[in-house]
Amino acid sequence: xxxxxxxxxxxxxxxxxxxxxxxxxxxxxxxxxxxxxxxxxxxxxxxxxxxxxxxxxxxxxxxxxxxxxxxxxxxxxxxxxxxxxxxxxxxxxxxxxxxxxxxxxxxxxxxxxxxxxxxxxxxxxxxxxxxxxxxxxxxxxxxxxxxxxxxxxxxxxxxxxxxxxxxxxxxxxxxxxxxxxxxxxxxxxxxxxxxxxxxxxxxxxxxxxxxxxxxxxxxxxxxxxxxxxxxxxxxxxxxxxxxxxxxxxxxxxxxxxxxxxxxxxxxxxxxxxxxxxxxxxxxxxxxx
Amino acid sequence: xxxxxxxxxxxxxxxxxxxxxxxxxxxxxxxxxxxxxxxxxxxxxxxxxxxxxxxxxxxxxxxxxxxxxxxxxxxxxxxxxxxxxxxxxxxxxxxxxxxxxxxxxxxxxxxxxxxxxxxxxxxxxxxxxxxxxxxxxxxxxxxxxxxxxxxxxxxxxxxxxxxxxxxxxxxxxxxxxxxxxxxxxxxxxxxxxxxxxxxxxxxxxxxxxxxxxxxxxxxxxxxxxxxxxxxxxxxxxxxxxxxxxxxxxxxxxxxxxxxxxxxxxxxxxxxxxxxxxxxxxxxxxxxxxxxxxxxxxxxxxxxxxxxxxxxxxxxxxxxx
Numbered sequence: 001x002x003x004x005x006x007x008x009x010x011x012x013x014x015x016x017x018x019x020x021x022x023x024x025x026x027x028x029x030x031x032x033x034x035x036x037x038x039x040x041x042x043x044x045x046x047x048x049x050x051x052x053x054x055x056x057x058x059x060x061x062x063x064x065x066x067x068x069x070x071x072x073x074x075x076x077x078x079x080x081x082x083x084x085x086x087x088x089x090x091x092x093x094x095x096x097x098x099x100x101x102x103x104x105x106x107x108x109x110x111x112x113x114x115x116x117x118x119x120x121x122x123x124x125x126x127x128x129x130x131x132x133x134x135x136x137x138x139x140x141x142x143x144x145x146x147x148x149x150x151x152x153x154x155x156x157x158x159x160x161x162x163x164x165x166x167x168x169x170x171x172x173x174x175x176x177x178x179x180x181x182x183x184x185x186x187x188x189x190x191x192x193x194x195x196x197x198x199x200x201x202x203x204x205x206x207x208x209x210x211x212x213x214x215x216x217x218x219x220x221x222x223x224x225x226x227x228x229x230x231x232x233x234x235x236x237x238x239x240x241x242x243x244x245x246x247x248x249x250x251x252x253x254x255x256x257x258x259x260x261x262x263x264x265x266x267x268x269x270x271x272x273x274x275x276x277x278x279x280x281x282x283x284x285x286x287x288x
Numbered sequence: 289x290x291x292x293x294x295x296x297x298x299x300x301x302x303x304x305x306x307x308x309x310x311x312x313x314x315x316x317x318x319x320x321x322x323x324x325x326x327x328x329x330x331x332x333x334x335x336x337x338x339x340x341x342x343x344x345x346x347x348x349x350x351x352x353x354x355x356x357x358x359x360x361x362x363x364x365x366x367x368x369x370x371x372x373x374x375x376x377x378x379x380x381x382x383x384x385x386x387x388x389x390x391x392x393x394x395x396x397x398x399x400x401x402x403x404x405x406x407x408x409x410x411x412x413x414x415x416x417x418x419x420x421x422x423x424x425x426x427x428x429x430x431x432x433x434x435x436x437x438x439x440x441x442x443x444x445x446x447x448x449x450x451x452x453x454x455x456x457x458x459x460x461x462x463x464x465x466x467x468x469x470x471x472x473x474x475x476x477x478x479x480x481x482x483x484x485x486x487x488x489x490x491x492x493x494x495x496x497x498x499x500x501x502x503x504x505x506x507x508x509x510x511x512x513x514x515x516x517x518x519x520x521x522x523x524x525x526x527x528x529x530x531x532x533x534x535x536x537x538x539x540x541x542x543x544x545x546x547x548x549x550x551x552x553x554x555x556x557x558x559x560x561x562x563x564x565x566x567x568x569x570x571x572x573x574x575x576x577x578x579x580x581x582x583x584x585x586x587x588x589x590x591x592x593x594x595x596x597x598x599x600x601x602x603x604x605x606x607x608x
Binding site: 109110111117118119121122124125127128129130131132133134135136137139140146158159162163165166169170 | 359
């Protein structure tokens with residue numbers, strides 16, 4: 001069970017993440033802000049709790065691997081990694097998407113930023129790569145895990161299900177996939193674009209262990225991580241994280257316009273005020 | 289260079305030679321991993337899977353996942369060899385090869401069988417345009433064996449080469465040994481298989497055999513024809529191309545690939561940019577979907593077989 005000190009620590013990190021994200025969105029003239037906000041708690045739980053990594057030695061061979069398959073949410077990845085100590089947040093703010101020499105592109109590029117475990121951007125690519133990393137760990141007798149965060153819209157890609165078959169077929173319980181189930185793609189709601197429900201049944205029928213959580217509930221996320229089987233287990237795990245696109249900012253939540261957009265000064269002010277108020281409520285609720 | 293006569297040492301079950309060569313090379317390097325998409329018995333992995341089951345992954349008919357997995361394996365220090373047929377390798381998994389393997393410059397090897405009209409299964413299973421597609425991907429290398437002795441040399445060289453490679457194979461039947469003595473094989477360095485002064489035939493892949501037969505026929509007609517074995521389509525040995533064109537003034541390219549975007553295109557680009565004036569023609573699969581049938585007959589039907597090579601060069605010499 002997640003202890004309250006851990007959840008409290010993660011809550012602070014999520015608060016910082018949301019504020020940074022909104023400031024960055026305003027500063028650089030647009031982010032995939034809706035999806036960056038929906039995966040906030042997932043990313044913080046992974047980078048601040050789950051991942052066994054050494055930011056000072058990013059190629060440590062026993063590290064857990066992380067693949068952000070929904071690569072358009074690069075800001076989510078960069079901010080999570082900056083918090084974990086991989087690089088200075090200021091450099092990110094100064095150079096994100098800025099000029100040809102930046103290490104922080106719109107989609108994560110390993111050639112530019114070698115501490116990444118993989119480049120990403122084209123949807124449906126992350127899980128096959130993660131399965132390959134997990135297969136390599138099996139060959140080498142290693143017991144680290146490979147985490148892969150996907151968007152829900154992207155699981156329409158056939159390659160996701162090819163990899164889902166393979167992870168189960170090759171008995172790769174060292175694979176942990178997270179589906180950021182914010183129920184929206186670029187064009188609107190997933191169930192109106194191409195229905196995905198029942199998502200859990202699909203994964204289960206492919207031979208995966210399925211855990212459903214409220215993807216904004218840190219306690220549930222921490223519990224899901226704690227309950228993972230050992231990496232040697234034959235069954236891969238998918239965490240279906242039910243989330244809200246644009247979570248935490250009322251005018252962004254469930255609004256397709258906020259898939260990728262810039263925000264002006266006034267919007268930033270309002271968004272930060274809402275994030276602030278929510279944080280105070282949560283902290284108050286915890287201490288009461 | 290000492291050569292066998294082009295038809296002297298043809299091996300009916302050439303694929304067995306590929307499989308043995310691959311298993312031998314894999315024996316020397318534990319980084320080698322093999323993946324296949326339910327085509328183990330038609331590619332290079334048949335012996336490997338028996339000897340190294342822990343390093344063998346049959347993903348089922350799922351080429352995208354195969355190449356994506358290969359990227360993950362390469363990111364973990366392995367040298368994965370993915371096996372399927374050329375059209376599935378270059379097109380079904382083309383984006384994975386481009387965005388996962390090439391963009392990250394990983395040591396993924398895509399072993400593509402059934403390249404060109406080398407088999408009777410028709411256009412669905414033939415690599416007609418595969419090399420052209422892969423050639424356009426930054427950082428890719430495209431290499432084909434020109435005879436059976438080269439298969440092992442390519443596998444050996446691929447263990448040292450840094451970056452993604454597309455290894456283009458044929459059907460694995462009735463392929464020859466042409467080189468009768470040992471030779472240096474360097475990726476990106478063409479081999480002057482046969483010297484000549486009146487014309488040069490540049491080849492990519494096992495069509496080298498046809499070029500050597502054509503050169504012999506031309507020799508009988510008093511025409512001295514050089515044959516340049518361009519086993520590496522990319523990075524192209526531009527120096528060898530330019531030098532051959534300057535020396536002989538007549539260049540014919542031969543390939544079991546569409547005449548678009550393959551060897552002929554690469555050589556033409558090189559010669560135009562170098563400003564080398566010469567007679568020039570591309571022989572290859574025309575811009576169409578070929579019909580079914582015996583590969584040699586189809587080559588004649590579509591005008592890229594031995595008679596076309598002989599007629600083209602003899603015609604050039606007559607005109608001058």
